[in-house]
Amino acid sequence: xxxxxxxxxxxxxxxxxxxxxxxxxxxxxxxxxxxxxxxxxxxxxxxxxxxxxxxxxxxxxxxxxxxxxxxxxxxxxxxxxxxxxxxxxxxxxxxxxxxxxxxxxxxxxxxxxxxxxxxxxxxxxxxxxxxxxxxxxxxxxxxxxxxxxxxxxxxxxxxxxxxxxxxxxxxxxxxxxxxxxxxxxxxxxxxxxxxxxxxxxxxxxxxxxxxxxxxxxxxxxxxxxxxxxxxxxxxxxxxxxxxxxxxxxxxxxxxxxxxxxxxxxxxxxxxxxxxxxxxxxxxxxxxxxxxxxxxxxxxxxxxxxxxxxxx
Amino acid sequence: xxxxxxxxxxxxxxxxxxxxxxxxxxxxxxxxxxxxxxxxxxxxxxxxxxxxxxxxxxxxxxxxxxxxxxxxxxxxxxxxxxxxxxxxxxxxxxxxxxxxxxxxxxxxxxxxxxxxxxxxxxxxxxxxxxxxxxxxxxxxxxxxxxxxxxxxxxxxxxxxxxxxxxxxxxxxxxxxxxxxxxxxxxxxxxxxxxxxxxxxxxxxxxxxxxxxxxxxxxxxxxxxxxxxxxxxxxxxxxxxxxxxxxxxxxxxxxxxxxxxxxxxxxxxxxxxxxxxxxxxxxxxxxx
Numbered sequence: 001x002x003x004x005x006x007x008x009x010x011x012x013x014x015x016x017x018x019x020x021x022x023x024x025x026x027x028x029x030x031x032x033x034x035x036x037x038x039x040x041x042x043x044x045x046x047x048x049x050x051x052x053x054x055x056x057x058x059x060x061x062x063x064x065x066x067x068x069x070x071x072x073x074x075x076x077x078x079x080x081x082x083x084x085x086x087x088x089x090x091x092x093x094x095x096x097x098x099x100x101x102x103x104x105x106x107x108x109x110x111x112x113x114x115x116x117x118x119x120x121x122x123x124x125x126x127x128x129x130x131x132x133x134x135x136x137x138x139x140x141x142x143x144x145x146x147x148x149x150x151x152x153x154x155x156x157x158x159x160x161x162x163x164x165x166x167x168x169x170x171x172x173x174x175x176x177x178x179x180x181x182x183x184x185x186x187x188x189x190x191x192x193x194x195x196x197x198x199x200x201x202x203x204x205x206x207x208x209x210x211x212x213x214x215x216x217x218x219x220x221x222x223x224x225x226x227x228x229x230x231x232x233x234x235x236x237x238x239x240x241x242x243x244x245x246x247x248x249x250x251x252x253x254x255x256x257x258x259x260x261x262x263x264x265x266x267x268x269x270x271x272x273x274x275x276x277x278x279x280x281x282x283x284x285x286x287x288x289x290x291x292x293x294x295x296x297x298x299x300x301x302x303x304x305x306x307x308x309x310x311x
Numbered sequence: 312x313x314x315x316x317x318x319x320x321x322x323x324x325x326x327x328x329x330x331x332x333x334x335x336x337x338x339x340x341x342x343x344x345x346x347x348x349x350x351x352x353x354x355x356x357x358x359x360x361x362x363x364x365x366x367x368x369x370x371x372x373x374x375x376x377x378x379x380x381x382x383x384x385x386x387x388x389x390x391x392x393x394x395x396x397x398x399x400x401x402x403x404x405x406x407x408x409x410x411x412x413x414x415x416x417x418x419x420x421x422x423x424x425x426x427x428x429x430x431x432x433x434x435x436x437x438x439x440x441x442x443x444x445x446x447x448x449x450x451x452x453x454x455x456x457x458x459x460x461x462x463x464x465x466x467x468x469x470x471x472x473x474x475x476x477x478x479x480x481x482x483x484x485x486x487x488x489x490x491x492x493x494x495x496x497x498x499x500x501x502x503x504x505x506x507x508x509x510x511x512x513x514x515x516x517x518x519x520x521x522x523x524x525x526x527x528x529x530x531x532x533x534x535x536x537x538x539x540x541x542x543x544x545x546x547x548x549x550x551x552x553x554x555x556x557x558x559x560x561x562x563x564x565x566x567x568x569x570x571x572x573x574x575x576x577x578x579x580x581x582x583x584x585x586x587x588x589x590x591x592x593x594x595x596x597x598x
Contacts, residue, residue, distance in 0.1 A: 048409045050593045069594050070413075078409035084402035093341070100316040101410050142406075149411070155380040 001026040001153060001184045002047065007056035009042050009208070016042040018208035022057070024186060024201070026152070029179045029233045031195035031216075032188040033299055034205035040188040041081070043205070044157050047079035047186070060153060077146035081158040083138040085131045091117065091141060092126040095148070102149040116144040120174055136167025143174065154178070156187045160194065172198055204299060229271065230280070232287035240283045247274065261291075317412065317420025318427075334395060338382050338432050342401070342439045345378050346371065350442055368446035369545045375440055376457055380464065380537055384497070387429055387465055388489040391538025393482040394421040395591065398484060414591035418477070418584065422469050429465040433458055453544045460540055460573075464533050467576055468493060474583040477590040500532045526560055530568075530575040539568050 002024040009017040017039045024030045034040050045051040046058065049069040058065040060072045086094065093111035099105070104112055117123045120140040125133065133141065139159055146154055156175075160168045175198060179185055187197050195202065196216060203213040212219060233240045237258050244250055249266040264270060276287050325331050333387060339394065349371045357363045395418070398404040407417055437458070443449050471492050475485040507525045529535045 045405075048405075050405055050409055073409075073411045076409075077406070080402065080405050084398075084400045084406070086320070086324055086401070086403065088324045093320075093323060097316055097320045098410065100319065101412055103313075105313075145406070172506050 001028070001061060002186065002259060003057075003059040004043070004047075005057040006060065007043070007046065007052070008054045009039075009046065010054055015208055017046075017053070017056075020204060020205070020208060022210055022213060024153075024184060027179070027182055028201045029175070029185045029187065029199045031199035031202045032186060032205065033195060033202060034188075038205045039208040040205060041157055042208075044155050044186065044188065047153075048076060048155050049073065050078070056145070075148060075151055076153045076155055077149070077151040079142050079146050079154070079156045079159055081161055083135075083142045085138065087129075087131055089130050090126070091128050091130055091133070094130050094141065098145050098148050104148070113144075113148075116147050117141075119147065119177075120144045121170065123216050134167070136163045136171070139163060139167070139171060140174065143171075147178075152184060154183055154185045154187075154280070156185060158188050158190065160189060161259075168194065196248060227261055227291040229274075230287065230289050230291055231262070231285060232262045233258050233278075234284035234286050236283060239281070240278060243278065243281050243283070244274070247277075249274070283308055315416060315420040315423065317407075317417050317425045319420075321421060321424035322367070322427065325424065331428065331431075334428075335432060335435055338386065339435055339439065341382060342375065342436050343377060344389060345441045346375050348441050349374060350383075353446075355441075363446065365446060365448055368443065369448050371446075372440075372443040372449050373545065374588065375443070376537070376541060378459075379436055379440070379461060380534070383429060383432070383461060384468055384493055385463055386432065387425065387468040388472045388486055388493065390428060390468045391422070391425045392476050392486040394425065394473055395476040396479060396482040396485045397476075399480060404488075408591075408593055415588045418473055418587050418591060422466075422473055422584075425469045425472070426462070426465055430462055433461055433465075434538060449544065454597070457537075460537060463573065463576070464537070467533060467580055470580045470583045470587070471496075474587045474590075477587040484489045496532055497534045500528050504528050524561075527564065530572045531579060533576065536572040536576070544567075572593075580585050 002022065004020055004022040007017045007022075009015075016037075020039065020043060022043070032040050042051065046053050047060070047065070049065065049072060055068075057168070060075055063071050065072050089097070092110070092113055095117065096109050099109040099113055112147060114123060114126065117126060120143055121143060122140055123135060125137065130138070130141065143156075143159070146156075159175075160171055163171060172194065175185060175187070178235040179200075187195070187199065199216055201213070201215050202219050204211045231240070231244075232285070235258070237255055237260065240252065241255055241260060244253060244260065244262060249264045249270050251263045251265060253260065253262045253263070264274075266274075271288075271290075275285065278285050349367075353364065353367045353371065358365065395404070398407065408414070435453075440454060443454075444451075468489075472489045473490040474486070475492070478480070479485045479488060504525045507528075511525070
């Protein structure tokens with residue numbers, strides 16, 4: 001659905017995108033994560049045809065966006081992080097304005113817009129003025145506006161920023177529904193835990209480069225193997241430590257009370273052997289697990305890892 | 312009929328805003344106030360002298376049109392200078408540009424809505440302008456021609472405002488640049504011609520007073536065109552060039568001044584529109 005090759009963008013001396021490569025398949029909900037200034041909004045604006053790239057290639061549905069920017073307007077919808085409002089315009093009129101841009105007029109537009117407003121639960125607000133809506137409602141309206149021309153790809157730049165928990169939950173549910181209906185969604189957010197629950201795939205960007213791009217499950221799996229192994233024993237922690245210290249796969253070890261944390265070089269097979277060894281030595285193990293990562297820690301780990309690598 | 316969506320939306324918003332109401336009231340109050348004062352003066356003179364001074368009636372017409380022109384020049388930038396920069400400030404511009412709308416659609420929609428509002432102002436001012444019909448001397452066709460040229464000026468000033476609004480990020484800066492440009496077109500060109508003539512005469516003091524070619528700069532000046540048009544309508548023997556700099560002016564230029572100036576001003580409008588389309592297009596860079 002979306003292919004990006006070696007995308008470069010500079011603002012003066014600041015490099016926003018440095019050879020970005022990205023690939024999003026049809027039907028994916030792709031979470032785009034990165035610190036401020038990493039290049040998320042720049043990427044999204046280039047995809048939406050709002051910004052020129054200095055170099056690189058970008059294809060949406062095999063259409064060259066750089067060469068044929070007009071042709072992709074039918075296929076994508078862009079939702080910025082801030083919803084600007086027009087004074088003196090009602091919700092239905094706002095929708096009908098955007099419908100008319102795509103040639104949907106009169107009664108047909110009215111019926112269609114009402115249907116879209118129903119999808120985002122705003123059908124009871126059609127007679128309200130847009131500037132009177134809450135922020136959450138405005139974001140929903142903006143999403144409904146994005147759906148007017150039935151785009152295949154939704155580009156949503158931090159759509160949940162500034163929303164209260166209830167509005168965020170509702171918004172998330174709408175996005176899930178849209179994804180189930182076949183929409184491909186590229187979504188950026190700083191609320192990383194929410195992306196974990198919502199997205200099928202994740203891409204981590206920093207300093208204009210994509211550091212990781214994988215399915216959520218695969219990203220967790222890859223990173224978990226490099227996480228410390230946590231072993232809790234019922235008693236006799238010194239005995240467990242002395243046995244573990246002799247194991248060649250163990251890089252370092254620390255313990256506190258009855259809990260031991262070890263970093264290993266081995267795989268899942270080694271883990272099983274290690275557990276068997278402890279049990280064979282008569283040590284009572286109450287907990288044996290890899291330390292779980294949430295999306296925040298994956299994000300920080302990758303960003304920090306890159307920094308260390310670069311240093 | 313398919314109406315430009317931006318035009319439709321702008322009109323919908325504008326007719327609901329209080330600004331339009333205030334604008335119509337302000338415009339007509341000013342126009343009526345000045346018109347009635349001059350009318351009162353004519354009637355008072357008639358009471359004393361026992362006859363109506365028809366040249367005063369012609370002055371009334373000319374003054375009303377000049378006041379209407381001044382008001383339009385004052386009001387149009389207020390409407391157009393914020394048209395694109397306002398969208399940028401409200402953060403709605405990206406939404407429009409990411410849609411199927413082209414930069415030309417957006418600019419023409421904005422311009423058309425501003426011009427329509429100004430036409431509304433001009434039409435609302437017609438009853439005051441009609442005061443002239445009490446005395447005669449000016450025909451309905453004259454008023455119609457002047458009205459058409461005032462609409463043209465609205466278009467001219469409107470494009471100036473939109474070009475500034477597209478090029479500059481802030482509405483305040485766009486307004487300042489628009490008013491500055493109007494000042495240049497209306498007064499600056501006169502100063503420029505005077506300066507050029509002085510330089511030319513300083514360099515060659517033996518030459519006759521002015522060659523007249525520098526006056527061609529004034530073709531971009533809408534005030535000169537308006538005054539020339541008014542002068543021809545009311546049949547004043549002294550036209551605008553006699554008091555400008557007392558220069559000799561080529562006969563062809565003098566005869567076809569109105570046509571030529573409207574053509575030159577139309578070219579400026581076309582250039583500014585082209586500039587605005589280009590400026591608003593987010594994908595300007597050719598690769």
